[in-house]
Amino acid sequence: MHDSLLVGYSVDGERRTLSLRLRPHHGNAPGPFRIEFDGVFAHRFDAPLLPAIVSDLEEAPAAALIEDEWDDIQARERRNGWPGGAWKIGDLQAARAYVEREGLNAYWLSSSYGLDGWVLARSVRLVAEPP
Template sequence: MNTIHDYEIERFTVEFKKNTISIDISSEQRQKQIVFQEVFCYKFYEEMPYSIISDLEERPIEDFFKENKELLNQTKNYAWPIMYDSIQELVNKIKDADVHYQVLSSSYGMNGWVLAKRVEIIDLN
């Protein structure tokens, strides 16, 4: 994937009707945009100015369930990320959706993850 290490996050936009998330990032010389398409769900933490990206990594979908077990249990009764009766039902729906688990890590600031069908890094220069 196109390198984005040490890029600063300038802004992110969630477009619910288009089902996309765009993250505008920059270095001293380059402008790029990370675009997640056909988003199933996402969670960002520590959203703050001057966030610096370490990596955007695709992990196996099974890791999503292991790494977010507590979150999924806490939010089940709030119909997040969707309505489901059992974790196995949620697992099946996410696997049927054919999404990828993308994990955004930072050396400072915003981090999190996105379940989406596609991710693209666009060079804006």
């Protein structure tokens, strides 16, 4: 995945999925592939410049993401209701308990150029695409 080129992404709010489309760049991947997130609760990509050169996708406990991003999540929730759904949780302890109860994981996407961000979802998988 390292140094692959992220060329697009799509979100399906009804199915609660998010898909990242990547292609080889500098010969690191054998062919085009997708990163598929299922059970997506929320995501945030700052300055989504595409194509982006992916550095890594790291999984972490969802509670750690909630803790790191809490001030931003609260500000965005007050401003426009993001991330929506059952999120109306007033304090950090309740939010951490919620993501743990829902079985969510945090996925941090980093790039050396372009889009960075995170996804809160139940699972992730890599899917090879035909060349």
